[in-house]
Amino acid sequence: MTSPDASPDEPHVPRVPHEPDRPELRADCADCFGLCCVALPFAKSQDFARNKSAGTPCHHLRDDFRCGIHTKLRVEGYRGCTVFDCFGAGQKISQVTFEGVSWRERPESARAMYDVFPTMRHLHELLWYLSEVVRLPAAEPVHEEAQRAYDAIERLTRAGADALLAVDVPAVRGEVNTVLLTASDLVRATVPGRKKNHRGADLVGARLRAADLRGATMRGALLVAADLTGADLRSADLIGADLRDARLNGADLTGAVFLTQAQLEAARGDGATKLPAGLTRPAHWAA
Structure with a gap:
């Protein structure tokens, strides 16, 4: 698994975050353009109080990209929002892929930003799992393989929007799943x-x-x-x-x-x- 920009001579640089809470793989709404509140659709149900189409801002999204009812989402009927996790994909797209320029400032970039979001979210979720593998003592036999996979995916997440949209997510997941299954077997064998x-x-x-x-x-x-x-x-x-x-x-x-x-x-x-x-x-x- 290699990124389009990876060089065969590129030195190995450990990228798995060392902090136990892995802040770069957790949602940071302060650095995000409210992408989960705009890009994703939701249907009126026990999880959402009303319908919303993909690409349409939630009516609770404020001008500063923060949620107007964040502290009372469950009370207001938006339980679905409380259980969604982008694993830090939102701020990566906002601050890296689109260099800190929002869809409000540059409306022509909005569609690409929304389209990239699901791909980035999948990749960041895989980074979360791989970062866990290298912290599991029993999974030591696959630590190096997990580290290589982490590095390759992390490089992918720093590619441009067009390159991200071309990523074959199921194929990447398939490769990573082999590592995750082996790590799981090693841990459970204890x-x-x-x-x-x-x-x-x-x-x-x-x-x-x-x-x-x-x-x-x-x-x-x-x-x-x-x-x-x-x-x-x-x-x-x-x-x-x-x-x-x-x-x-x-x-x-x-x-x-x-x-x-x-x-x-x-x-x-x-x-x-x-x-x-x-x-x-x-x-x-x-x-």
């Missing part, structure tokens, strides 16, 4: 005994209270409204698991791999829920 395989399983509303899911693979599992109260999810692989309204009260997610803040924001938990390092307890969870 858990003794037979591990459960719920990959892609339909567990909507499942009763999994106090379930032993240590080292389980829950990749892509549908856990909508599942009851995971008191469940043991230590070292489980939760990449892509749908945790909307899943009950995580008292659950142990210590060391869970590839879990994201957005997944936690979509779920329900409490003060007894144990989280992996680098993730925070959502404000709407019970005390």
